[in-house]
Amino acid sequence: MGEFELIDRFFRRPARHQPLGIGDDCAILAPRPGMQLAVSTDLLLEGRHFLSTVAPARLGHKALAVNLSDLAACGARPIAFTLALALPQSDEAWLEAFARGLLALADEHGCELVGGDTTRGPLAVCITVFGEVPAGQALLRSGAQPGDEVWASGTLGQARLALEAFRGRVLLPAELFDTARRRMEVPTPRVALGQGLRGVATAAIDLSDGLMGDLGHVLTQSRVGARLHVDELLGLLPGAEALPEAQRLECVLGGGDDYELLFTAPAAQHALVLERAAGAGTPVRCIGRIEAEPGLRLVDGQGRPVAARFASFDHFA
CATH class of the missing domain: 3.30.1330.10 (PurM-like, N-terminal domain)
Structure with a gap:
């Protein structure tokens, strides 16, 4: 042929x-x-x-x-x-x-x-x-403002879990592996959610290389910092509670290949974000807040700093 x-x-x-x-x-x-x-x-x-x-x-x-x-x-x-x-x-x-x-x-x-x-x-x-x-309504990476909430759609870290299973570095229950593999191989583009966030979100990016790196692009272009809550981050990876917390955090923060949306919106728009997400049939979770001080900080449920170093994917690193 x-x-x-x-x-x-x-x-x-x-x-x-x-x-x-x-x-x-x-x-x-x-x-x-x-x-x-x-x-x-x-x-x-x-x-x-x-x-x-x-x-x-x-x-x-x-x-x-x-x-x-x-x-x-x-x-x-x-x-x-x-x-x-x-x-x-x-x-x-x-x-x-x-x-x-x-x-x-x-x-x-x-x-x-x-x-x-x-x-x-x-x-x-x-x-x-x-x-x-x-015209003029495109969501960009450069609009995040201090006081905005940081949101993520869907689930994060499952594609990385599947990759680790294929590499033989982690043994997953059959049901979790099947779910993770499907998330890696058949991602769901959040097209309806993206359109629903026009006029609500101040900045947005899709999560392809890992939350740490992709959020870093938003922070750099918006010239702000952020504080993320570890408990909320762990909630983005359901079904993997038996794995060590550090491993789950690594999958969520540095895994990549999720193709979910990370976005920021004014705290006053919290209810509207949930309404637009429900209209798009997409679950979302508030995971932190934008701050004026540059840098990305992780905190636990009591607001105490959590030391963590997770790098996003880089083809040439």
């Missing part, structure tokens, strides 16, 4: 929303009046971002999910995406499953595949996603 037959068979679909779909040199994208484009790119490499044992349908889902998560962090609505795919060989069964997982998530969010490229090489998936957000 050649390159163009591969594209026609697995990825060509009728254009539904954009002037041009697959088949032209460019996709022509036009945001609606009063909207701005939000654009993000992610590259997934076998052995670096996913294991060789991952089911191709799950890989297709995750490849798009990590990009949709970036749109969610900006409060944007997905419009379209391009796909660049490097394959060691044109395995029809693998391609059918990969495309099924990819396009099912695309259909769920009304995000149209409008172009890309294929080539032979080590397995790699690169997606560029396009979204739209009302």
Whole structure:
């Protein structure tokens, strides 16, 4: 099966929303009046971002999910995406499953595949996603203010738990391992929550490399600090209470691959945050507060400092 037959068979679909779909040199994208484009790119490499044992349908889902998560962090609505795919060989069964997982998530969010490229090489998936957000309403990393509450969506640390289990560093009960593995391989982009937080959140970021590092980006760009409560952080990793507290904290703070949203909002908007989160069908938890003093501080239930050093993921560290 050649390159163009591969594209026609697995990825060509009728254009539904954009002037041009697959088949032209460019996709022509036009945001609606009063909207701005939000654009993000992610590259997934076998052995670096996913294991060789991952089911191709799950890989297709995750490849798009990590990009949709970036749109969610900006409060944007997905419009379209391009796909660049490097394959060691044109395995029809693998391609059918990969495309099924990819396009099912695309259909769920009304995000149209409008172009890309294929080539032979080590397995790699690169997606560029396009979204739209009302002009001036995009959620950024630079708006956190002293007194804001710090929130996290969903659960954190399960993807790291699954990775540690695959590495043989931790033995998990079967039910917890299955849950953690699914969170690692099939993350849920919080698109509805991101849009619901427009006009409420002061800053936002998606959690891809670990809470410590990703929150650090917000603090740096907002020129503030933060105080986080360890008890609330541990509550983000349910089902793992039998593991040592330090290990659970490491998974939550430095694990990465969660693709949840971390955001800040004025304390006066606490009830509205909960209301918007419920409307999006996404659980959220208040885990701390923004402070004027730079730096990130962890405290226990009595407000006492907790010494901890957890580094986020860095490809070149």
